Amino acid sequence: MDNLTFIRDAMERATAFTAVPGWGAVVMGVSALAASALAAGRGGDRWLGVWLAEALVAAGIGAAAVVHKSRSARTAVLSRPARRFLLSYLPPIAVGALLTAVLYRGGLWRMLPGTWLLLYGTGVVTGGAFSVRVVPIMGLCFMAAGAVALLLPAWGTAWMAFGFGLLHIVFGLVIARRYGG
Numbered sequence: 001m002d003n004l005t006f007i008r009d010a011m012e013r014a015t016a017f018t019a020v021p022g023w024g025a026v027v028m029g030v031s032a033l034a035a036s037a038l039a040a041g042r043g044g045d046r047w048l049g050v051w052l053a054e055a056l057v058a059a060g061i062g063a064a065a066v067v068h069k070s071r072s073a074r075t076a077v078l079s080r081p082a083r084r085f086l087l088s089y090l091p092p093i094a095v096g097a098l099l100t101a102v103l104y105r106g107g108l109w110r111m112l113p114g115t116w117l118l119l120y121g122t123g124v125v126t127g128g129a130f131s132v133r134v135v136p137i138m139g140l141c142f143m144a145a146g147a148v149a150l151l152l153p154a155w156g157t158a159w160m161a162f163g164f165g166l167l168h169i170v171f172g173l174v175i176a177r178r179y180g181g
Contacts, residue, residue, distance in 0.1 A: 020131050022176025024065020028058045029168030036161035044109060048100075051112070051160065058164070069181050081130050089127030092119045113156035117146030117163045132179050138171040 035054035039047050070077045096119035103111050121142025128135030142163055149159035 020135055020175055020179070021062065021065030021069045021181060022172045022174070022179065023181055024062055024069070025168045025172025025175060027065070027172075028061050029165045029170075029172060031057050031061065032164035032168060033161055033166075036157055036165060039157050039160070047157070048104060048109060048112070051116075054164075072181060084130040085127040088129060089123040092123035092126065095119055110153040110156055111150065113159045113163075114146045114148075114150030114153065117142050117149055117159065119146075120164075121146055132175070134171065134174055134178065138167065141167055141171075 032054060035050055035057075039050040042050065066082075067077055070079075070082075076082070096116055099115050099119070100112060103109060103115060121139045121144075124139030124142060125136045126139075128137075128139050145159055145163040145167065149156060149163075152159070
């Protein structure tokens, strides 16, 4: 029995988290483009409110899409690869939440798009180490967009549309085509 447990554990460690939702990423991208349209021309509190609401919407879409894809593939939602993905993905997201409060209170809300894109990309790269090959590449693209957004903060909403909108749509389509749903 111990040998079977060892073999099962070894197989779980060797598998990738494949429930990354391609179609879910596409829907998240579309909602980010809508948020970009709502946030355009706004500043401060209103701009931040739009994007915080969008973050909640996107998190809900992503979670629902992961659950759906996991159930369709008849895999556990919180399998070992999924837990490893989450444990690597969540710390940069938590840092982003903390820095949001700090930057906003310091009057540096224009630095938020670059910060968010960089940290989201970092989470995708680190979580993607336990996923399919295209996921870390997507994270690197988010990080590159974030770096440029920090250098060009006046274009923050445009960078948010590019990163959270277009990059999600493009990579979501690639994931859906190559890895199912």
